Amino acid sequence: MSVPKAVRQRAGELHRELHEHNYRYYVLDAPVITDAEYDRLLRELQDLEVRYPELIAPDSPTQRVGAAPSKAFGEVRHEQRMLSLDNAFSDAELGDFDRRVCERLEVDAVDYAAEPKLDGLAVSLLYEHGVLTRAATRGDGVTGEDITANVRTIASIPLRLAGRGIPAILEVRGEVYISHRGFERLNLQAVKDGQKPFVNPRNAAAGSLRQLDPKVTAARPLEFYCYGVGRTEGGALPERHSEILVRLRDWHLRVYDGIERVHGLQGCQAYYRKLEAARATLPFEIDGVVFKVDRLDQQDSLGFVARAPRWAIARKFPAQEEQTRVTGIDVQVGRTGALTPVARLEPVFVGGVTVTNATLHNEDEVHRKDVRVGDTVIIRRAGDVIPEVVRVLREQRARGAPVFHLPKHCPECGSAVERVEGEAVARCSGGLFCPAQRREAIKHFASRRAMDIDGLGDKLVDQLVEQELIHDVSDLYRLEVEQIAGLERMAQKSATNLVKALEKSKATTLERFIYALGIREVGEATARILAEAFGDLDALMGADVEDLQVVHEVGPVVAQHISAFFREPHNREVIQRLRGAGLHWQAVEPGAARPLAGRTFVITGTLSMPRSELKERLQAAGARVAGSVSKQTDYVVAGAEPGSKYDKALALGIEILDEAACLALLK
Ligand code: IVH
Numbered sequence: 001m002s003v004p005k006a007v008r009q010r011a012g013e014l015h016r017e018l019h020e021h022n023y024r025y026y027v028l029d030a031p032v033i034t035d036a037e038y039d040r041l042l043r044e045l046q047d048l049e050v051r052y053p054e055l056i057a058p059d060s061p062t063q064r065v066g067a068a069p070s071k072a073f074g075e076v077r078h079e080q081r082m083l084s085l086d087n088a089f090s091d092a093e094l095g096d097f098d099r100r101v102c103e104r105l106e107v108d109a110v111d112y113a114a115e116p117k118l119d120g121l122a123v124s125l126l127y128e129h130g131v132l133t134r135a136a137t138r139g140d141g142v143t144g145e146d147i148t149a150n151v152r153t154i155a156s157i158p159l160r161l162a163g164r165g166i167p168a169i170l171e172v173r174g175e176v177y178i179s180h181r182g183f184e185r186l187n188l189q190a191v192k193d194g195q196k197p198f199v200n201p202r203n204a205a206a207g208s209l210r211q212l213d214p215k216v217t218a219a220r221p222l223e224f225y226c227y228g229v230g231r232t233e234g235g236a237l238p239e240r241h242s243e244i245l246v247r248l249r250d251w252h253l254r255v256y257d258g259i260e261r262v263h264g265l266q267g268c269q270a271y272y273r274k275l276e277a278a279r280a281t282l283p284f285e286i287d288g289v290v291f292k293v294d295r296l297d298q299q300d301s302l303g304f305v306a307r308a309p310r311w312a313i314a315r316k317f318p319a320q321e322e323q324t325r326v327t328g329i330d331v332q333v334g335r336t337g338a339l340t341p342v343a344r345l346e347p348v349f350v351g352g353v354t355v356t357n358a359t360l361h362n363e364d365e366v367h368r369k370d371v372r373v374g375d376t377v378i379i380r381r382a383g384d385v386i387p388e389v390v391r392v393l394r395e396q397r398a399r400g401a402p403v404f405h406l407p408k409h410c411p412e413c414g415s416a417v418e419r420v421e422g423e424a425v426a427r428c429s430g431g432l433f434c435p436a437q438r439r440e441a442i443k444h445f446a447s448r449r450a451m452d453i454d455g456l457g458d459k460l461v462d463q464l465v466e467q468e469l470i471h472d473v474s475d476l477y478r479l480e481v482e483q484i485a486g487l488e489r490m491a492q493k494s495a496t497n498l499v500k501a502l503e504k505s506k507a508t509t510l511e512r513f514i515y516a517l518g519i520r521e522v523g524e525a526t527a528r529i530l531a532e533a534f535g536d537l538d539a540l541m542g543a544d545v546e547d548l549q550v551v552h553e554v555g556p557v558v559a560q561h562i563s564a565f566f567r568e569p570h571n572r573e574v575i576q577r578l579r580g581a582g583l584h585w586q587a588v589e590p591g592a593a594r595p596l597a598g599r600t601f602v603i604t605g606t607l608s609m610p611r612s613e614l615k616e617r618l619q620a621a622g623a624r625v626a627g628s629v630s631k632q633t634d635y636v637v638a639g640a641e642p643g644s645k646y647d648k649a650l651a652l653g654i655e656i657l658d659e660a661a662c663l664a665l666l667k
Contacts, residue, residue: 003052011055014045018061019160019252026156026223027254059131059159063152064218071212073145076136080230082122082173083141084307085290085314091269094291097313098265101293104302104310109264110293113242114271115227116256117288117314120177120205123151124230127170130161130251137209141307150209151176153218161251167235172253174226178205179284180641182221199391201285225256227290240294261294272315279317280382280606281640288316320382321390324348326375329360329404333412335440336520337427341366341404343377343389351381358387362424363406370394372401412436432472432570439465441518445473449524450516451508454501455494463487472570473516474577477502510537510585517571520561525619529553530562531588537575541566594622596665602629604646605639607659614662621666629654637662 003011021038025031031038042061049056056062088094101110122138135151136144151157154176161170178186178201186204187197198204208220226248229237237244242261249255262271272289279286293299293311302310328344341360348355358379360366371377371389376396381387406426408417415430428434432441439461446456453476464470469483479502484495508516514537515527522530533551534540540562548559565571601623603611614637615625629636629648636649636656649656657665 003054007048007052008055011045011048011052014041014048015057015059015061015160017041018045019158019162022061022155023158023162023252027158027252058133058152061159063159064155068214073147073210073212076124076134076139076144076146078124078136078139078142078144078230080171081141082124082138082144082230083304083309085117085312086308087288088313088315094268094272094313094315095265097291098268101302101311105298110298111240111242111295112262112264112268112291113240113245113259113294114262114268115259115290115292116275116282116286117290117316118175118177118225118227118256119202119285119287120175121202121209123147123174123176123209123224125151125157125172125174125226127161127166127172129168130166130170132157132159145210147209149214150211150217153214154222154224156224156254158252161253163251165235165247166251167232167237169231169233170235171230171232172226172248173228173230174224174253176205176209176222176224177201177284178208178221179223181283181643182223184643186221223284224254226253227255228292239296241292241296241299242294262291268315276317283641286317287319288314290314318349318352320351321378321380322348322350323376323393324355324379326371326373326377326389328373329366329371331407331411333410333428333434333436333440335437335444335518337410337430337434337437339363339406339410339417339426339428341406343371345377345379348379350379350387353381355379355381355387358389360389363404363426364424366404370403372397372404374398374401410434410436431568435465438472442470442473442476444518445516446476450512451505452512453498453505455498456501460487460490460498472574474574474581477506477578477581477583506582506584508583508585510588513537513583513585514540517565517575519565521558522562523619524616526553526558528620532594535589536587541572541575597622598624599634600624600626600632601635601637601662602626602633602645602649603637603639605642607637607639614659617666618662635662635665 018038018041021031021033021041025038045060046062049060049062086097088097102108124136124138124144125132126134132152133148134146135148136146138144152159180201183198183201183204190197198207204220205222208217208222211217227245228241229244229248238247242259245255245259258275260271262268268291275286275289291313293302299309299311304310325346326343327346330342330344332340332342334340341363343358343360345356345358360369360371369389369392371392374397376393378390378393379387380390406417409415410417410428410430413428413430413434413436415428415434417426418429419426428437430437432438442465443458443461445451446453446461456476464479464487467487469479470476479499481492481495481499484490484498485492509531511524511528511531514522514530515524529551530540534543543563545556545559545563548554548562549556554562596618599622601618603614603625607614618625626633629645629652631652633649633652633654636645636654637659638646638656639659646656
């Protein structure tokens with residue numbers, strides 16, 4: 001049965017429209033129709049193709065869902081070799097590269113195209129007369145695998161190019177990758193399905209691209225950016241790499257926006273610094289910057305050696321993951337007696353700093369990751385995040401390495417260690433008898449958001465406790481200049497300043513004072529609520545568990561902690577002494593200063609401060625901070641790379657604030 005002309009025409013229209021909307025959505029990130037409208041057009045085309053299978057072309061927008069699985073990948077020979085890149089690991093090495101380029105070209109400086117080095121997989125896309133006909137992996141550079149069926153499922157890769165002057169044969173090269181967000185979602189799903197999560201976005205991308213069943217690939221959040229061309233025939237391209245990229249973009253290929261043409265070594269260095277600073281906020285993983293001599297005639301005269309061109313270099317960022325050895329597992333005791341195992345490491349340079357410790361959080365975590373003394377481990381430090389053990393290289397473990405257990409007695413004071421059923425944290429039961437808990441309690445008392453005692457840092461507290469100059473926080477106010485001046489790294493002047501700061505801290509607020517006491521589970525927000533509810537300290541100290549629970553935000557557990565704290569005679573004595581030393585505050589008017597009372601907030605994405613901090617501040621202003629978005633949500637605060645909560649807020653029409661807008665509300 002031949003296809004009626006009108007049907008053929010309509011199918012052609014639908015092709016064009018769908019390609020255009022696809023391009024606007026996935027490449028430009030600027031859709032002009034709704035998802036529903038897109039689906040309607042796609043369904044219309046699918047219906048036509050069901051009725052007239054002759055209409056199904058390899059570049060049909062319906063072909064993205066994934067073809068039938070194959071047994072193995074075919075081979076593809078790259079007519080133009082897919083080269084790799086030499087690396088520069090320092091400014092000096094980048095300088096050497098630039099010097100070699102200039103010397104060979106006999107010029108003072110050259111223009112470079114500066115691009116992010118995406119951490120994914122190189123692919124080659126062959127377009128014949130504008131239609132994607134073949135896609136291949138890099139393989140060994142000479143022969144790769146035919147992954148056409150899989151690549152067709154990647155929405156940001158056009159099945160057909162658009163525009164004028166497209167060469168008859170155009171081989172485009174670029175990187176297939178998975179964004180941070182895509183990776184997170186993929187792993188959430190994997191865990192839900194009882195599968196092993198992927199180690200990193202690169203592995204996830206590689207695994208997804210090399211699936212024999214394209215339907216599996218279609219379900220993976222793969223994306224694509226192109227960074228160059230291979231073989232071309234039947235058409236001329238510009239004479240600069242940066243201009244070729246602009247041309248590729250005109251033809252609807254996805255090219256990263258932030259690619260720049262820079263001049264000379266200085267231009268390269270500036271671009272590198274800029275991207276290094278932006279790295280944490282980019283939606284995808286990059287492991288460095290690529291600099292390419294921009295003029296093609298200069299590229300040609302430089303040529304290449306072995307497997308890499310002489311005209312390009314990858315300036316790598318310091319790695320965020322490195323391998324090292326665990327030399328021991330120590331146990332630290334915190335303010336509330338919580339025992340935290342900490343891995344001591346052979347020093348390793350990772351994420352730009354030398355790391356010697358990594359937190360292991362708690363005993364369950366040590367067992368889950370199965371970390372043992374002597375193990376070779378992968379350490380990760382990204383941005384300002386605390387270094388952590390990603391995983392153990394089990395193959396390298398020495399025979400008989402013992403499993404780690406928390407001690408039964410506190411390593412600092414010898415008191416029994418207790419662990420409440422169902423809780424992850426084990427605690428020293430020594431209370432303020434334990435020097436570690438005392439030390440930490442004093443540090444907390446002095447901290448900025450508590451009594452804000454200028455100049456009383458952690459090291460100084462350690463010394464004061466160690467030399468038995470203080471036993472509890474009330475002793476701080478009896479310290480004399482001479483006692484302090486004798487300590488390490490202290491002198492007359494700094495000691496005088498500290499005594500002044502202590503004096504100044506005596507005028508405080510009730511909520512700060514309650515927070516400074518360090519009662520378990522009483523953070524700033526709860527301290528503020530308590531101050532408002534009870535108005536003065538004596539009323540709070542006299543409250544029993546029932547009185548406390550009358551306060552809306554105070555649950556039974558917190559009420560128990562508060563009541564137990566104030567029943568403890570030692571604590572009452574310390575408070576008495578502090579008041580005797582002159583600590584004072586104004587009584588609080590109940591119900592004042594809670595501008596966000598009754599409002600519900602949800603936080604998503606990366607902020608400039610820890611999420612917990614913003615949460616506390618919102619709660620302190622009376623807001624409720626919820627974990628998920630619902631119709632009851634009033635505001636969603638979105639940082640960089642917001643997650644699915646952001647999408648949900650959009651869908652529900654909830655007001656979205658950026659960090660600055662949220663802070664403005666708090667003011
Ligand atoms: S150009 C002749 N540009 O890095 C130059 N490669 O280490 C060949 N890569 O195999 C590659 N971003 O997978 C180039 N902007 C970029 C890149 C990039 C990531 C990858 C690519 C290549 C590998 C070489």
